[in-house]
Amino acid sequence: MTIETNTVIALPDTAKVWVYQSHRPFTADENTHIESVLSEFMQAWKSHGDALHADFAVLYDYFIVLGVDESVSGASGCSIDSSVKVIKELGATLGIDLLDKSQIAYQTANDANEIHTIDFRKVKEAVTSSIIKKDTLVYNNQVTSLGELKQSWLLKAEQTWMAKYFS
DSSP: OOOOOTTTOOSOTTOEEEEEEOSSOOOHHHHHHHHHHHHHHHHHOEETTEEOOEEEEEETTTEEEEEEOTTTSOOOHHHHHHHHHHHHHHHHHHTOOTTOTTEEEEEOGGGTTOOEEEEGGGHHHHHHTTSSOTTOEEEOTTOOBHHHHHHHSEEEGGGSGGGGGOO
């Protein structure tokens, strides 16, 4: 499924991206706070003294996506660490662990506009009880480029590592 991000992330498809997910939706005030903090961070984000050509988006009230056009200037270990620090600080302020990779986000066919999260250790049980089905849409937060985010961020469960649970 294709995701339209052109209007919110002004970078080429080759740009490196990092996706951070919440276990609950952000409130309107939290979205405003996140956007304020990240706008300020983007203006100052540098790698070895060079400004990064970067952008961000808060998507669907659950996801923060940071992106860097590495054809202009590559993100160094220190610059990536500084972005993780900002994400940690945002999480602490919001009372959310934005670095928790154990939560899987998905949408069911019944409520395509509502995002749910589940601990990855409970996925097999969710498949067995038909909460997650083959055609359930799952967010693939392992994408690494903006092009991948657009093309393969949202996949059917049967197209992901969950396929092993469908017989």
